[in-house]
Amino acid sequence: MAKELTSRAEDYSQWYNDLVIKSGLADHSAVRGCMVIKPYGFALWENMRDQLDRMFKDTGHVNAYFPLFVPKSLFEAEEKNAEGFAKECAIVTHYRLKNDPDNKGKLIVDPEAKLEEELIIRPTSEAIIWNTYKGWIQSYRDLPLLINQWANVVRWEMRTRLFLRTAEFLWQEGHTAHATKEEAVEETLKMLDVYADFVEQYMAVPVIKGVKTPNERFAGAEDTFCIEALMQDGKALQAGTSHFLGQNFAKAFDVKFSDKNNKLDYVWATSWGVSTRLIGALIMAHSDDQGLIMPPKIAPMQVVIVPVYKGEESKTVIDAKANGIVAQLKALGIRVKYDNNDNSRPGWKFAEYELKGVPVRIAMGLRDIENNVVELARRDTKEKSSVPVDGLAGYVLQLLEEIQQYMFNKARAFQKAKITKADSWDEFIKLLDEKGGFISAHWDGTGETEDKIKEQSKATIRCIPLNNQQEEGICILTRKPSTQRVLFARAY
RNA sequence: CGGGAUGUAGCGUAGCCCGGUUAUCGCGCCUGGUUUGGGACCAGGAGGUCGCAAGUUCGAAUCUUGCCAUCCCGACCA
Numbered sequence: 001m002a003k004e005l006t007s008r009a010e011d012y013s014q015w016y017n018d019l020v021i022k023s024g025l026a027d028h029s030a031v032r033g034c035m036v037i038k039p040y041g042f043a044l045w046e047n048m049r050d051q052l053d054r055m056f057k058d059t060g061h062v063n064a065y066f067p068l069f070v071p072k073s074l075f076e077a078e079e080k081n082a083e084g085f086a087k088e089c090a091i092v093t094h095y096r097l098k099n100d101p102d103n104k105g106k107l108i109v110d111p112e113a114k115l116e117e118e119l120i121i122r123p124t125s126e127a128i129i130w131n132t133y134k135g136w137i138q139s140y141r142d143l144p145l146l147i148n149q150w151a152n153v154v155r156w157e158m159r160t161r162l163f164l165r166t167a168e169f170l171w172q173e174g175h176t177a178h179a180t181k182e183e184a185v186e187e188t189l190k191m192l193d194v195y196a197d198f199v200e201q202y203m204a205v206p207v208i209k210g211v212k213t214p215n216e217r218f219a220g221a222e223d224t225f226c227i228e229a230l231m232q233d234g235k236a237l238q239a240g241t242s243h244f245l246g247q248n249f250a251k252a253f254d255v256k257f258s259d260k261n262n263k264l265d266y267v268w269a270t271s272w273g274v275s276t277r278l279i280g281a282l283i284m285a286h287s288d289d290q291g292l293i294m295p296p297k298i299a300p301m302q303v304v305i306v307p308v309y310k311g312e313e314s315k316t317v318i319d320a321k322a323n324g325i326v327a328q329l330k331a332l333g334i335r336v337k338y339d340n341n342d343n344s345r346p347g348w349k350f351a352e353y354e355l356k357g358v359p360v361r362i363a364m365g366l367r368d369i370e371n372n373v374v375e376l377a378r379r380d381t382k383e384k385s386s387v388p389v390d391g392l393a394g395y396v397l398q399l400l401e402e403i404q405q406y407m408f409n410k411a412r413a414f415q416k417a418k419i420t421k422a423d424s425w426d427e428f429i430k431l432l433d434e435k436g437g438f439i440s441a442h443w444d445g446t447g448e449t450e451d452k453i454k455e456q457s458k459a460t461i462r463c464i465p466l467n468n469q470q471e472e473g474i475c476i477l478t479r480k481p482s483t484q485r486v487l488f489a490r491a492y
Numbered sequence: 493c494g495g496g497a498u499g500u501a502g503c504g505u506a507g508c509c510c511g512g513u514u515a516u517c518g519c520g521c522c523u524g525g526u527u528u529g530g531g532a533c534c535a536g537g538a539g540g541u542c543g544c545a546a547g548u549u550c551g552a553a554u555c556u557u558g559c560c561a562u563c564c565c566g567a568c569c570a
Contacts, residue, residue: 013564022503028562087568124570158493158568165569218570226570238570275570308529347530354530365529375529492569 012233013161019283020162023292023355033160033167037276040356043300045170045276049150051202051298052172052274055194061146061174066128068152069119074127078252084219085123088156090167092119121154126220126245126271129175130253137177137267140259144187145177163280164237164492171275177250177267179259184268185223188244191272192225195240203278204295204408205229205285206415207239208438208487210463215447218271222246228462228487230415231284234436236462236489239281242272280492285411292357293380295407296400303329303336303396304358306349308365315340321369321389325362328393334400354379359403360396380407421485428476428488432459438489442473442482449478459488 020026025041037045053063069092076082096113100106122128129147136142150172160166174191178184192209199205207227217224221243229239250256250266257267286293296302305322309315322338329336339349346363353361363375374392377384380403387395418437422428431439443449443461453476454460464486473482 017563030561032561153570155569159566169570171570241570273570277570310528342528345528345530345532347528347532349531350529351531363529367529 015289016280016284017162019287019291023357025279025283025292026162028162031167033157035162035166037170040300041279044279044282044294044298047298047300048198048202048278049172052194052198053148053150055198056148056172056174059146059190059194061148061176063149064147065149065151066125066132068122070122070125070128072118072120074131075120077127077131078220078249080248081124081126081220081252085155089123090121090154090156092121122151123153123155124271124273125149125151125153125173126175126249127253130249130255130269133175133177133267134253134255137255137257140179140257143177143179143257143267144183146174146187147176148172148174161280161492163283164277166276169276171273173271173273176270177255178269179257179265179267181246181268184246184270185244188223188225188242188270188272191270192227192240192242195242195272195274196227198274199227199229199239199278199281200408202295202297203282203285204297204404204411205239205281206408206412208415208463208465210465210468210487212241212463213447213450213461213486215450216461218243220245220248221271222248225466226463228438228489229281229285230418230437230489231281231492232287232414233284234418234490236438236491237277237281237284238462238491239278240272240274243270245269245271286407287357290351290382291355293407294357294359296359296404299357299359300335301337301353301356301358302334302400303360303362304349304353305336305338305362305364306346306353307338307340308346308363310366314366315342317366317369318364322364325374325389325392329396332393332397334393334396350377359400362396378403380410419487422476423473425476428459429457432457432488432490436490438462438487440485440487441476442484443486444475444478444480444482449475449480453477453488457488457490459490462487462489462491 023040024038025044026038027036029036093115094109094113095115096110097107098110100108133145137145152168152170154168157165157167176184176187178187196207196209199207207229209227210225212224212226218241223244225242226238227240229237231237247266247268249269255267256264258264283292286295305325307315307318307322309318319340322340326336326338350361357379359379361377361379363377368374372389373386374389375384376387418435420431420435420437420439422431422439422441428439428441439459450461464484468484470484473485474480475482
């Protein structure tokens with residue numbers, strides 16, 4: 001690498017950017033604010049997607065697909081939602097190009113082909129989906145309706161960052177309809193748990209579950225629940241959200257059902273989503289100056305085997321041995337790559353797979369084969385050891401689980417150490433500047449104070465943790481009475 | 493969208509202020525050989541609309557204007 005990766009705080013953004021690009025996850029695209037997800041990054045996304053999809057199906061959901069275009073009249077039906085997204089929409093106004101009469105070989109938008117009604121490229125799909133649900137729901141027998149879609153959405157952000165905030169991104173959005181408020185709230189919290197379980201158990205990133213303040217709520221929701229993760233530079237990242245939408249969308253799109261007593265009522269709704277932003281969370285939660293560190297459960301490659309040889313004969317011997325090991329690992333369901341490409345030398349491969357974050361590397365040469373061992377290196381701790389070939393596959397399987405657990409424990413310990421109580425304004429600012437992380441502090445509960453704190457400290461209320469402990473206190477800014485602490489942080 | 497910086501080969505760069513032969517260097521790439529237990533070495537070679545467009549000039553990577561993109565800091569946000 002020409003330029004060294006460094007995760008020092010002052011270079012953190014640069015480090016993150018370089019890492020995304022050099023590790024082969026993604027690249028800047030020629031299109032403003034968009035990115036190209038490269039095969040390695042997409043393989044990671046597929047693993048994450050497949051696991052989430054299984055979890056959605058285990059909780060009774062099914063997949064469907066809805067249109068990319070949302071007619072403006074539908075988009076504006078739920079006022080708060082429309083207002084919330086209005087500033088960041090891409091809009092289709094025409095449907096045809098024609099040759100430019102003044103400029104040969106160039107095309108211009110055909111002014112004759114102006115759409116009567118503009119189409120909004122979905123920034124989220126509530127509008128188009130609820131307009132569709134209207135035709136699907138008549139009776140309580142049609143409920144609950146539990147649907148998810150995997151899709152791309154577009155939000156015309158002012159400032160973009162690879163994975164964290166791109167103009168176009170991939171995500172899943174669940175949209176459910178229920179007969180009762182209780183059931184919808186239960187669904188909202190259930191999906192929040194699914195997200196927390198996925199992010200913690202598969203991505204090895206600990207999260208805090210909580211509810212957003214009204215200021216930070218999703219446009220059109222009654223309540224927004226979230227999982228908040230902590231990055232290594234001490235900034236917070238919203239990793240997923242689950243919204244209780246009340247009857248707002250049902251009323252906006254006139255979705256009514258008859259209950260058992262033939263009484264008409266509007267349905268209750270939820271929506272929930274996670275996006276490719278999770279990949280950004282993964283990178284910033286685990287990586288080091290040598291590159292990415294992938295949690296084994298979702299790593300595109302869990303094990304890489306690198307042969308060390310001199311000359312063709314020794315290569316043949318090692319190939320034979322390695323292929324045997326590959327077969328054993330694959331038999332246990334381990335994602336393994338044997339890299340006997342002759343174009344690069346072992347040292348180069350070691351560095352490259354570290355950059356890509358492959359959890360376990362196995363190196364084997366004639367020396368090892370004579371002793372019936374391999375050299376095994378962990379990416380997370382960088383420990384190397386000599387391991388017997390007999391029983392290797394079982395050992396690796398267990399090691400992968402150990403690495404997964406180790407990564408989570410390490411991130412959890414970091415997160416715990418970075419949750420600090422502050423009881424005065426000075427202490428609050430000092431902690432934000434010097435330590436970072438979550439600051440647990442009293443707040444008087446008003447949006448006005450929340451705004452002032454944000455203005456003066458750049459910190460926002462990330463969430464009010466679920467099952468938050470109630471305690472008497474005074475607001476760090478206004479000194480007014482407060483009943484509980486909330487979590488503040490500077491955030492991405 | 494406001495402020496700042498940057499854009500020269502796949503990557504990283506020198507040259508720009510003060511215009512002037514064939515645009516510098518390193519990595520990577522190609523060929524041949526020697527190599528292979530932590531990003532190998534030697535020899536030879538290929539690769540460039542100097543971000544794009546217009547302008548000034550005998551002459552533009554260099555000066556002017558506009559546009560585009562990237563990064564950083566804000567505002568906005570999954």
